[in-house]
Amino acid sequence: MGFLRQNFYKNNRFVLSIWILITLIFVIDSWITNRFNNYLIFENVFRNLRSEQSLFAAYPNFHDDVNHYGPVFGVLIAPFAIMHNWIGLLFWNLFNCIILFQAIQTLPLNNEKKIIIGFIAIPCLIESMLNQQFNAGAGALMILSYTQINKKQGIWSALCIALGTFVKLYGVVGLVFFFFSKQKKAFVGWLFFWAIFFFLLPMLFASPHFVIHSYVDWKNSLVEKNLSNILGAATDISIMGFFRQLLHYPQLSNMLFLTCGGLIFLLPFRFTNFYQNRKFQLMILSSVLLFPVLFSTGSEDCTYIISITAVGIWYVIEKNRSAKNVLLPVLLFITCNFPLLIFPVFAKAHPLSLSILSLPYFIVWLRVIYLATQEKYEMIEDTNAEMVTV
Secondary structure: OHHHHOOHHHOHHHHHHHHHHHHHHHHHHHHHHOOOHHHHHHHHHHHHHHHOOOOOOOOOOOOOOOOOOOOOHHHHOHHHHOOOHHHHHHHHHHHHHHHHHHHHHOOOOOHHHHHHHHHHOHHHHHHHHHHOOOHHHHHHHHHHHHHOOOOHHHHHHHHHHHHHHHHHOHHHHHHHHHHHOOOHHHHHHHHHHHHHHHHHHHHHOOOHHHHHHHHHHHHHHHHHHHHHHHHOHHHOOOHHHHHHHHHOOOOOOHHHHHHHHHHHHHHHHHOHHHOOOHHHHHHHHHHHHHHHHHOOOOOOHHHHHHHHHHHHHHHHHOOOHHHHHHHHHHHHHHHOOHHHHHOHHHHHHOOHHHHOOHHHHHHHHHHHHHHHOOOOOOOOOOOOOOOOOO
């Protein structure tokens, strides 16, 4: 009883221990089942960069599927790729787990709220670690793009935006944090510096001609992937994929959704007098973490590790208990992917049962936009302190 009274579950180290335990469980599972496919795709990017072979071609002798990350990803994965695959996978998953956890710690919220966010993220962390993806790292870069915006003239925020963009494109939405910068000229200067730096960085391992051609190949691969995701809707777990399946209309245009979604996304920015309000900034961060996942045809269940952090931010700020008590349980239930776990054959044959994952996130996003466009803000407890520098 004394142990329980210590409220150990309210300790950030306890949450970190759970995150690391989850990571280790799925690494060990991959070792036992010899399931390395996604990691092999990633580490092969480094090998192909060095040998100047296509970064986006199929290599069936090495792995299924193909790479869709930018050329600079070959440099990012290099420290892990030079290890034996067993060890490389271990440190790759730990890297993604820990960097996201640490990014959450930089949020201008008290420890209790950060702990809640950590617990809320667990179902999506399981999906991410199971699939050996970089999505947790991508989410961390997006969070840091905000929390570091006014540190050292925005140098680290600019780095995170540029790196996130050159690896996965999602990071480009972090550019909206420009409006929160107190040293805008310096911030823009650092953005240009890091953009040039990451554009040139792969040239340490390959010729300029090959790297430049790889950027063209990257663009082409993303266009092809977008089309294949639409046609094979089971891989399009976005709000667009949901409505395509719901309406049985696969030709439903992306542009319609992107135009409407973009306009909704921009609505809060008309309130320029709120730009330095911490609650407003956190709502924008939440929107930034939700928008690219909801409106990307490449979204998968494991991609929602990016957006689940946004849900956590919304949850600890939301004052309406009814909204919290209804939306969060429904979202977590669907996030746990019970249709796929319990009825895998049915779920794969009926893509709507998979794409419905996006719906509660979409509702949370609309709620976040609504909160961000309110004319009055109450200050959030313990959020006036300086943001932590990583």
